[in-house]
Each structure stands twice: as C-alpha cells, then as structure tokens.
Amino acid sequence: MxxxxxxxxxxxxxxxxxxxxxxxxxxxxxxxxxxxxxxxxxxxxxxxxxxxxxxxxxxxxxxxxxxxxxxxxxxxxxxxxxxxxxxxxxxxxxxxxxxxxxxxxxxxxxxxxxxxxxxxxxxxxxxxxxxxxxxNCPNGGFYNFQKGAVCPLQPMSLACWTTNCDSRNYPFKLWRNARQFVAGHVAHxxxxxxxxxxxxxxxxxxxxxxxxxxxxxxxxxxxVEAEPLGRKPDPAAGDFLFVGRLSAEKGAFLFAEAAKRAGVTPVFVGDGPVAGELRARFPHARLLGWKSPAQARDAMRAARALVFPSLWYETFGLTALEAKAMGAPAIVADGCAAREAVEDGVTGLWFKSGDVDSLASAIRELNNDAVIADMSRKAYDAYWAAPAxxxxxxxxxxxxxxxxxxxxxxx
Structure with a gap:
C-alpha cells in the first residue's frame, strides 16, 4: 500500500x-x-x-x-x-x-x-x-480475582459496581469503574x-x-518469533514447563499441585507476585526466574511439554503457539483462548479449566514416551504448515x- x-x-x-x-x-x-x-x-x-x-x-x-x-x-x-x-x-x-x-x-x-x-x-x-x-470490562479480564474465577456479571451493572473483583482492593475497583464510566460516557x-x-x-x-x-x-x-529448527530429536526428554507471569490467575498454583499429584517436577520460567508463595508451598518446584524471549523459546524446545493452566479467558495464548513451533506439545485449560492452538489429543491435550485432577491426569498421559513423541512430531508439523x-x-x-x-x- x-x-x-x-x-x-x-x-x-x-x-x-x-x-x-x-x-x-x-x-x-x-x-x-x-x-x-x-x-x-x-x-x-x-x-x-x-x-x-x-x-x-x-x-x-x-x-x-x-x-x-x-x-x-x-x-x-x-x-x-x-x-x-x-x-x-x-x-x-x-x-x-x-x-x-x-x-x-x-x-x-x-x-x-x-x-x-x-x-x-x-x-x-x-x-x-x-x-x-x-x-468493555473495568478490570480488563472478565475475571473475579477475589474468587479466582471467570466473572459472569454485566460490566458496569449495579452488581458489577458492588462486587469487589479487583486484584488489589475494593477502592481500586471503584476507581476502575469510574474510569470505565469516563471511557464510555465522556471519551466514547x-x-x-x-x-x-x-x-x-x-x-x-x-x-x-x-x-x-x-x-x-x-x-x-x-x-510468533520462531525458527524452523526441525522436529525435536529427543521429544521424551525434558520437563513439564510453565512460561509466563507467576500469578494466581495464570494457574501457577494449579500446575504446581497437579504436578505434585502426577509425581513430576514442575518447572517455571517467569516471575510475578506469587513467586515467593509458590516457592514456599511447593519446595519441589523449580523456579528459573525471568528469561529473555530467546531463552524462553530454548526452554520450550528442551521441555517435554508446555503447561498453560490459565484460569481466565486470555485473548490468544501466544506461549502455546510458541511451544508448538518448537515441537513441544501443550496441555491447555479448555476455558481459555490458548486451546485454539492445540488440537486435543493430537498436538496436545485440553483439561477441564481449574480442575487439578483433570490437569494431573493430562500430565500423566504425556508422561508416556510414545505418546509425547507422536504429539511432538504432529505439533511441530502442524505449526510449520501454516506458521504465525x-x-x-x-x-x-x-x-x-x-x-x-x-x-x-x-x-
């Protein structure tokens, strides 16, 4: 143009x-x-x-x-x-x-x-x-941070005004609603x-x-920033990996608990407000801290599978697509947008959003070397057939x- x-x-x-x-x-x-x-x-x-x-x-x-x-x-x-x-x-x-x-x-x-x-x-x-x-939504996520669940309320309704859904406190929620009112009725x-x-x-x-x-x-x-490195040479090697902000709504605690029940070590790349609590509650977890985008991709390439356990809707699920490009199958919550990057049972697995036993079951399924090898190959091929x-x-x-x-x- x-x-x-x-x-x-x-x-x-x-x-x-x-x-x-x-x-x-x-x-x-x-x-x-x-x-x-x-x-x-x-x-x-x-x-x-x-x-x-x-x-x-x-x-x-x-x-x-x-x-x-x-x-x-x-x-x-x-x-x-x-x-x-x-x-x-x-x-x-x-x-x-x-x-x-x-x-x-x-x-x-x-x-x-x-x-x-x-x-x-x-x-x-x-x-x-x-x-x-x-x-549309005052806190930007259609999510009740206090309840740890998706919010069904109509934005800016009376119920919305009177509900403390904010990640901080109720006065901050009221400020967000006031801003939303200005955005809608003053700024249009x-x-x-x-x-x-x-x-x-x-x-x-x-x-x-x-x-x-x-x-x-x-x-x-x-x-998606990724290079076609070829299919993973050893797809059954590596860990179950979380990449992203360490926060409750991203499902960090859910993954750690599910990994514990499945008998595997959860590995976290990223940082965030719950890092200290995560380390204290799950001493078996490995927290690698913040990494550059290139280092995060390397970690996904080396991982057995990515786990994307987000409790809220998300908008896209970029990490799940990056993992797919690296040949790492993903386990994703079925209530978030990242599920669209995964063909359930083919290039990864969906689990019931927020359900620790469902996630633990999916982790156990991908602990099978033959299953993970097949899914890794199919994930890599599917991504590079139409790369983002x-x-x-x-x-x-x-x-x-x-x-x-x-x-x-x-x-």
Whole structure:
C-alpha cells in the first residue's frame, strides 16, 4: 500500500508484555513493508528495534499508573491523561491525512481514555486490537480475582459496581469503574474505532454482546518469533514447563499441585507476585526466574511439554503457539483462548479449566514416551504448515487497513 502512514498507539515503548511486544514487532514489520510508521507511547525506554527499523517514535517519558510514585497523580492520569491527548493531537495535526490509519494496541496502563478525543477530531479510520478486555470490562479480564474465577456479571451493572473483583482492593475497583464510566460516557472510546481486531474465537464469543455497533470485526494472527529448527530429536526428554507471569490467575498454583499429584517436577520460567508463595508451598518446584524471549523459546524446545493452566479467558495464548513451533506439545485449560492452538489429543491435550485432577491426569498421559513423541512430531508439523510469522501478521493487518480506508473514502 503506497504512501500509507500508520500511527501505532500503545502504553509502553518497550516489551512489558504481549501487548507491547506485538505493537513493536508490528511496527517494525509494517515499516519493512513500505509504510511510514509513527510509534506513539507514554512510557520508555524505547525498544532499540524501532529506531533501527526507521520507525518514528514519539515517547512521552511518563510513568505508567502502577509505576507512578504519586498515587494521586497516577489516579488522575489513569482516568484522563491530558498531556498524552495533547501530544497525540499535535502528532496527528502534523500529518497529511491521505492514506493514514491510527492503530491502538493499548491505553489502560498509561495513555488513558483521553486519546479518544484527538482520534475523533482527526476523523481518521481507527483500528483497535483487543489484546485484553479493557474496552468493555473495568478490570480488563472478565475475571473475579477475589474468587479466582471467570466473572459472569454485566460490566458496569449495579452488581458489577458492588462486587469487589479487583486484584488489589475494593477502592481500586471503584476507581476502575469510574474510569470505565469516563471511557464510555465522556471519551466514547469504544465508538472511536471503525475497526476492531480480535485474536481468537473465544474472544468473539465472550464479546458477542459488548462490541460497538457499526465497527467492522476482523481477525489478525499475532506474530510468533520462531525458527524452523526441525522436529525435536529427543521429544521424551525434558520437563513439564510453565512460561509466563507467576500469578494466581495464570494457574501457577494449579500446575504446581497437579504436578505434585502426577509425581513430576514442575518447572517455571517467569516471575510475578506469587513467586515467593509458590516457592514456599511447593519446595519441589523449580523456579528459573525471568528469561529473555530467546531463552524462553530454548526452554520450550528442551521441555517435554508446555503447561498453560490459565484460569481466565486470555485473548490468544501466544506461549502455546510458541511451544508448538518448537515441537513441544501443550496441555491447555479448555476455558481459555490458548486451546485454539492445540488440537486435543493430537498436538496436545485440553483439561477441564481449574480442575487439578483433570490437569494431573493430562500430565500423566504425556508422561508416556510414545505418546509425547507422536504429539511432538504432529505439533511441530502442524505449526510449520501454516506458521504465525510476522509476514503473515503484516499481510493480514494491511488487509484490515485497506478495508478501513476504502470504507472511509466511500463514507
């Protein structure tokens, strides 16, 4: 697409999680495909890959909400980040609007709902990738952290207001609801987007009654960083491995207990708020700490199987797809989006979400060398038959932009 300009908006200009990781890789890929890319973010440091690729960066050097030393300033910024809105307005004002797209990957950790106003004023096609559920749910996950279970309540209903579902405390939940009210009724954030990108079938189901009317809905595959190393030479070697944030909702305790019952040693790559408790409660577990993405992929390549025991919906399950690319079968909770990366009984196993005995049973099944060898081969072959490459991600993203621009021109 010649003369295309893309303004990518996301909270962090560095890899703080899957959301910013995809935004950065997408920016680099779109630039390589010939687009002018402007990367707009609140918080640094700036990932060196952006400048190396020739991506223009506007980074405001702000704190994110959790990193702000002033709780009052953080609360105010989270609801309405006026400096970010002003800076985005200035960035957009300086552009030639022909063939320009705004693509928001995240706003809830720093940019705030305020970015809706300059986007609306520009009148440009605006795309939103649903990396989480903050567009609809105050805590971003349709999940009750206090109960440790998926939340069935209608967002912003009276029951939602009176339920303490937050991972911290009830006052923080009320602040989140207030922000959601501002996003919906002051910023009109959801209606700002002409196009919404979803990442999984599960998301489409969860959001069936929540998506803004009139927005075009698309599916774009997140890019997976992986090399075709060939089938694993010794698939029965290695451990049962967890990769990701060590938190209760990610199922860290569930995996540790299931591994104990199955008689295997659980291995964890990652860090997070429950690391200390996990170590204390399960001294047999091996906690390897945080690793770089390349080191995490090496760990998956060496693992017998990945375990993805997440208790909440998730949006995509990138780790399960990365493991598949490495030839590591995955055991995934059947209530989360990662199940879509696994053909049950062929390239891995599903277990009943939240059920420790079901997970322990799946671990025992994959402790069979013949079973794991067969699944490893099939997982590797299935992934590389249609890899989730950056090139594929860029191709699918450009198709969304083309449709949005065409509709905008017709409108």
């Amino acid at each position: 010649s003369h295309l300009t893309v303004v990518i908006c996301v909270d962090h200009a560095f890899v703080s999680g899957g959301q910013s990781k995809v935004a950065i890789e997408s920016a680099v890929g779109l630039k390589a495909a010939g687009a002018r890319v402007i990367f707009f973010s609140a918080c640094g440091p700036v990932d060196e890959r952006l400048a190396a690729a020739g991506v223009e960066v506007v980074c405001l050097g702000q704190h994110d909400i959790l990193g702000n030393p002033s709780r009052l300033a953080a609360a105010r910024q989270g609801v309405w980040n006026q400096p970010a809105a002003a800076a985005l307005a200035k960035t957009l004002d300086e552009l030639s609007y022909d063939q320009t797209i705004i693509h928001v990957h995240g706003w809830a950790k720093a940019l705030s709902p305020a970015i809706a106003k300059p986007i609306q004023a520009a009148g440009l096609p605006a795309v939103y990738t649903m990396h989480e559920y903050f567009l 954030l959801a209606e700002t987007f002409s196009d919404i990108i979803l990442l999984s079938d599960l998301q489409q189901k969860v959001l069936a009654t929540c998506l803004p009317e009139g927005a075009a809905i698309h599916r774009v595959t997140n890019p 490459s950056l090139e594929r991600h860029v191709r699918e993203t450009l198709a969304v932009y083309e449709q949005a621009l065409t509709r905008g021109a017709e409108g």
